[in-house]
Amino acid sequence: MSWQSIRFGDAYAEASRNGVYKPKEFHGAGAKIVNMGELFRYDFIAGQEMARLQMSDSELSKSGLCDGDLLFGRRSLVDEGAGKCSLVANVTEPTTFESSLIRVRVRQDVFDPRFLFYWFKSPGGRGRIRAIVSGVNVKGIRGSDLQNIEVVLPDLPTQQRIAGILSAYDDLIENNRRRIGLLEQAARLLYREWFVHFRFPGHETTKFVDGLPEGWSRPKLGEICSTNKKSHKAGKLPTRLRYIDIGSVSTGRIDHSTEMSAEEAPGRARRIAEDGDTIWSNVRPNLRAYALVTAPRPEDVFSTGFTILHAETVSPYFLYLAVTTDDFVKHLENHATGVGYPAVRADDFERALVIKPTDAVMAKFHELCQPIFSQRQQLFDQNAQLSRARDLLLPRLMDGRIPV
Known part of the structure; x- marks a missing residue:
């Protein structure tokens, strides 16, 4: 198998292009904008929900996206965002x-964008x-430097075979993600049925007082959970740690962590999350970067860019679902x-009003949610195994050590 080095710019079908910027009045309707x-959040940009921007036909012809386009992060507040590539x-x-x-x-008659x-x-x-x-504060790359990167690659048929092998893993991962989405949707429907529409077991015979079932209350969030309960003291981090930054979390899941030594850890690596805690990125709440923490490792350290919510008097599943509703996101926005x-x-979370049912209703809700979230976690674990297998193959396929 013959591999060659090329200048990345020589694979371009046309000059690279920076994205669009428009004032606020153009936002909210029109074309989707990545x-x-x-x-x-996504290695593969497809039909996900996203913000919208008014664009003319001529603007879309210049700055629209087509299947096979590669997107690179041009500037980012976090290191891993600069140059991050999605397809x-x-x-x-x-x-x-x-x-x-x-x-x-890229020129798809010569180069497979999936391989790249x-x-x-x-x-x-x-x-x-x-x-x-x-x-320094904002990391970035320039298009002029990107095009001069030296890329090592084989002929097109070999590119396609390699991309096909790796895509098979990502297809399985995506299928599991859809199943995870359906499970979470089921839990959210149950939450809405019981705590929004008040159609919980026994509602037919329950007396309502001031718009709530008798025995229910409307406390502030800070009365049913604690925020940022545990943190590492300065100089007391684990010798080796797995750092979870706000860029590591997308809607409903922790996508990855970064292994590093305590000496390499940034100053914001301080927070501790326990099993069942909900983590919420403080920055740009409209992006909905939150996750339910399950079975964390002792070496997991979270950024101070999160607010970490620990259920005190309610089910952790109830807490997670309560603080990720559209209404709660709107409160944060x-x-x-x-x-x-x-x-x-953190105090923006703490002063939000939530509904708290009786202990009996809460216990029943927890009992019904537990198998849903258990199956959800099993699928997350499967995806972690698939990702590790793919990432083990990736460098060996990319340098020709494994012939295809």
């Missing part, structure tokens, strides 16, 4: 991308990206401060 949040696949409606991203469109996506995920590809990252990166604080 933001940094989607780039963080556009199966877009179902007009879609564009924001100014913090770079679009690369996986190459940029490989150790060699990531190393080439790190070499062109610059900046309304209390976020800051223009460029609107953020909330």
Whole structure:
């Protein structure tokens, strides 16, 4: 099998393009727009829900996305965002991308964009990206540097076979994610049925007082859970740790962690989360970067960029579902401060009003949710195993050690 080195720019079908920026009045309707949040969350950009932007036909012809396009993070507040690569696949409606991203469109008669996506995920590809990252507070790459990266690749048929092997793992992972989504939807429907529509077991004979079932209350969130309950003291981090930053979390899941030594850990690596805690990114709550923590390891350390919610007098499943409803997200959005990166604080969570049922109803709800979230976790574990297997193959396929 013959491999060759090429300048990445020589694979371009057209010049790379930075994304679009428009004032606030153009936002809210129109074409979908891929933001940094989607780039963080998804390796494959398809039919996900995202923000919208008014675009003319001529603007979309210049800055629209097509299947096979590669998107790179142009600038980011966190290290892993700069140069992060995602592949556009199966877009179902007009879609564009924001100014913090770079679009690369390759010649698909010679280059398989799936192969290039996986190459940029490989150790060699990531190393080439790190070499062109610059900046202190805001990390970034330039399109002029990106096009000069040296890419090592085989002929097109071999690219396609390698991409096919790796895609098989990602297809299984995506199928499990859909199943996880259905399980979470079932739990949310149960929550809405019991605690929004008040159709819980025994509701037919329950007396209502001031709009709530008798014995229920409407406390502040801080009365039923604690926030940021545990943290590592300065200089007391585990010798080796798995760091979870806000960029490591997407809607409903922890996507990855970064292994490092205590000496390498950033100052914001301080928080401790326990089994059943809910973590919520304080920055840009509209991105819904939250997750339910299950079976954390002793070496897991979370960023101070999270608010960590620990259930005290309610089920952890109830707490997770209560603080991830559309109404609760809207509460956080309304209390976020800051223009460029609107953020909330722990007390914004604590003063939100929630509904608390009787202990008997809470216990029954927990009993019904437990198998749902247990199966959900099993699927997360399967995906972790699939990801490890894929990542074990990835560098060996990308340097030709495994012939295909």
